[in-house]
């Protein structure tokens with residue numbers, strides 16, 4: 792794979808708004824319920840930083856946790872062990888540009904049993920072409 796997107800911190804800071812930069816490049820977390828309004832309907836979600844496809848729209852489910860939640864990855868996502876904040880969690884990042892997306896927890900719906908809990912600011916919804 793040679794399509795990785797690698798930019799300097801200054802470039803990202805220049806391209807992204809403050810909140811997007813803080814979440815995706817500094818592993819921040821947006822306030823819960825700050826992105827309730829993703830459209831429903833057929834489509835997928837891509838990385839706001841590099842446009843890589845990350846999740847299928849039909850993997851999104853309502854978890855009531857305050858962040859967009861998905862039951863399975865729909866693209867190239869890297870998982871890293873994250874021991875910050877006194878917890879051991881699994882962080883998920885965009886494989887292509889290394890953007891921090893959120894975390895994955897083992898309390899999702901069947902069949903995967905996974906809940907990808909993702910910052911809405913890191914995602915862009917792309918409706919299917921009609």
Ligand SMILES: [Zn+2]
Pocket residue numbers: 838839840841842843885886887888889890
């Ligand atoms: Zn990306």
